[in-house]
Amino acid sequence: MRIDLHCHTKKVKTGDAYTRNVTKDKFFQKVIEAEVKIIAITNHNQFDYMQYKEFKDVTEGYCDIWPGVELDIIGKADQKGNCKRGHLIVIANPKNVELFNTQVQELVNDEDVNTFQIGVKKVYETLGKCDCIYIPHFHKEPKLSDEDIQELGELLPDSSRLFKETSDYRSLGVFSNFDYSVIIGSDVQDWNKYETSKFADIRLPVQTFEQFCLLAKKDVQIIDTLLNQKRKKEIPVSPYKKVNFKLPFYEDINIIFGQKGTGKTEILESLKKYYIENGIAMESYKGNEKDSDFSKMLKVNDIIATPDKLQLDSMRQQFIDVYNWKEELPTSFEKYISWMETKDNNKNKGRMKITECVHIEEGVRDRKLESDYKYLKEFTESTFEKIDIEKYLDEQERTTLMLLLGKLCENINDAKMQKWNSDKSIKLTNWSIDKIKAIADKCSDTISKPSSVGFYDFAMGRFKLFENVEEICSTFSVEDKVEKEYLGNLEEKGDIYIQTRYRMLTKESRTDEFKQGITVLRNCKLVIDGIKKAVLAENISEEVSKFQEFYDDGIKDIGAFIGVSKETALENGEIYRPSNGERGILLMQKLLDSESDVYILDEPELGMGNSYITSNILPKLTDLAKRRKAVIIATHNANIAVGTLPYISILRTHENGIYKTYVGNPFYDELRNIDDETDTKNWTQESMHTLEGGKTAFYDRKDIYESGKQSD
Incomplete structure (x- = not known):
């Protein structure tokens, strides 16, 4: 206020x-x-x-x-x-x-x-x-x-x-x-x-x-009245096994301080367990784990690098077609000799002109029709799910839009069905020709004229294989996709971002970018390139068989070749790797800027200078307190423990083998033993005695503590 x-x-x-x-x-x-x-x-x-x-x-x-x-x-x-x-x-x-x-x-x-x-x-x-x-x-x-x-x-x-x-x-x-x-x-x-x-x-x-x-x-009465404007809750904690008691925590700043080894971290862990079990949104930070926590933040194990991230089709059908590809050999000359030698053996068969028919050519497949229809259908459905069209178009405009989209979808589907019918008709006709010839040959002890020279099927098989591997290879040259997420700000460095990069397999790719082993992926890519180069060679079947081994091992679409990585970078995109202390600063900023109900901090001061704590961390903690968030901090730092003016200060002591817990605040300047109301300590004196730097540090920070001179 x-x-x-x-x-x-x-x-x-x-x-x-x-x-x-x-x-x-x-x-x-x-x-x-x-x-x-x-x-x-x-x-x-x-x-x-x-x-x-x-x-x-x-x-x-x-x-x-x-x-x-x-x-x-x-x-x-x-x-x-x-x-x-x-x-x-x-x-x-x-x-x-x-x-x-x-x-x-x-x-x-x-x-x-x-x-x-x-x-x-x-x-x-x-x-x-x-x-x-x-x-x-x-x-x-x-x-x-x-x-x-x-x-x-x-x-x-x-x-x-x-x-x-x-x-x-x-x-x-x-x-x-x-x-x-x-x-x-x-x-x-x-x-x-x-x-x-x-x-x-x-x-x-x-x-x-x-x-x-x-x-x-x-x-005392007015302080109690003002303190009670914020909600307080008694929460069970456990500094050690079989030691349990309750402590009060406000929807404000709460400080736990005391000597090392008095169970402060264990109290925080029991608080975390309580909030998790009660479904209360919580963020936590441990100063001595900032390096490992920062590394975890840059892990990509939970990210699936789907082809749509690079605006690519999965190429799943192309991979299936390459996997199932078999060489269609031209008709052997011996079959034509057999036909000529036996065609006059049965005069009745000679009158069956169908036995001399040849196949109808299937023509070039049109995969574009299928992709156009699929894309339009998915686009239309997803668009109307995500956008409230009524907010932007009136009834007449909506009707016109729906009619046009419906007509476009219907026309593409009609074209697709016509092509499908044509292809199926040709296949059925050719199948019928072959069946009739087979029956006639069986009944007449003759050989019918081959239905096709086979060169067309042979050539088209090679062309289709080339088309598939060409489409697959074209994806390896697409540009990287970079997604930026604001992380925090460092003095003299400016804003720092987490860059999530999606990219196809390149010479610069690293092993940790992929779910599959990078060596396996590189070898598979070499095989795909080899198929493309050998499409007119005699050993093409041998190259395809190599690819089939990779397919059986799990490389079934282009998504396997998309790597994902996370790195920290400056605003201009230049990669910047923060020092250990800077990692703590960035993690703390990210945590305090996140939306939660409870924030639990264990020695957040580790790796941070007092000037940074005073100018950056304390204002954020104060803002959270104003928003009625529970901030619970275990610390040895005087700037945090005193500069925040906590609603609750909890002191843990260990003397002569006996642990004690004192609760109070700076407003009363008193700390009281939770097990003995007659046992009290002075908040100011305990702060000077216990917090880092002792009395000297306390007076050095007098501007924060509202002092102007030392007193005896």
Whole structure:
């Protein structure tokens, strides 16, 4: 939840930019674009009550507007008599806006806003009755002196009302890990760029000013109320065999940390089992298995390289025809001699002219008719299944389309049937001629005239064989097909893709691209080429018999020669092989970008730098939490374990042979033993002690933890 507690809406002082002026319409537009839910209007030394009401009305239901002012503070004189000047933001409970307006007018008292200055004591005495919070400039100039901040803190009856503003980014989720609060505002200079400003982000979204103040005070009741806005579930886990208990997990970020060997990974494994058994969508990642997981992602065992991937016919019929091919030899001269020697042996047979008939030539087959009909039928059926035609064509257009497609299909089918009838008629006629001749020969002890010289059948057999192998060979020259799937982004390398490549067998092909052995495929291809070259040679039958052996071993269509491979590549298609650390980054991005209900991460930080975790991983984890996804992470990394401000932190310890489990969160700054409520630990101290880098790393990351200095 984004908030902005330092927002200007007017050019007030001479040095202010004119671009700080904003209309109510632009104010509303920019607030929506920036997705800010709470804004405090804090103009210099002035509160415009009418503008406040106008802006509050226009953003009603989208954003809560709080009244405030940014005052010029004159500090106490130092030993040299110099008085340090600083800025203090004062924000009032919106329920007291009328009183706040009156008190600000009294405080400023019509003085020139450019020269107005006042002490912190007077500010508190005048505005304190409005139920305010106070945000002095801390890192940002002009900043309040430590003495003035201390004086203000001593004046306030509740120290949780004092915050510190900085120009660096802070997350507001835990208000006071180090005994004071840190916050940030946009300090907007140009409303055209408001949505690009930096904002605080509250991990426990509040609805009112009172809730905000209670959260700052770490009020147990309000924290419980805010935490319970997310669903929580008690889930059975098992860190070791025969050790079972339940742990709470939110639809948000949940962290498991502790010493090595305390069963963190085993807890995650039992969680995976629970989600799988209950049919809950889950994604998981193990940092120490990223290399093998990445390799598995590039495996192609489950991909079937079908010919349609390369827009090819399967050539199954061509393979069958080559397999079944047998040489049709021309009629031997001896059969003609036998006919001449016996034709006058029976005068009755001589009167049967059919015994001297020859075969009708079958003509060239037309395979195109069959493929046209098959393609049109499949195309029509699949198109009408996948497309809702009624959305794009009116009734008359649909009727016309169906009539034309039907007519086209009918005409192709008619042509196919005519060719089929013609071919079958010729075959039947020739079969009848041969049968009658055989009967006549048997009854007359003669030999009929051969039905065909046989050269036509001999030549056509060779031509048909050549046609089949030519069609098969033509497929080996088709272009590769590459399918790209976005994987992730690497700094300096840009977008990385998984390229799935389908290609015919080539010299560059690798063994792992094919289901069949690549050597067998290469030899089969050589045999097919050999048949094509030997189609006019005497040894053609010998070449065909070699092919038949490969067919019997499972090479039955062109699909066997299509290889498939997966590789990672840059956007321009250049192959890029990520390092081990980059593999983890890409796998993590892919997992966090996937759609699931639960995300289980086991030491995701392995192989990743802290800067990358902070700038890339944490925002993705936070986005998942906002979408009410359960994110469960076992980690030793302080950036993850603390920077995410988890709803639940689970600490596993092992001391003197005894394992213990503590549950808590950073909002209470407490961890409690699940078996003994009196046994508690400090969340901050345990984080510093247990997470990688210890106390030094913890303070090095103070910008993430909302700290500004070390405390004893």
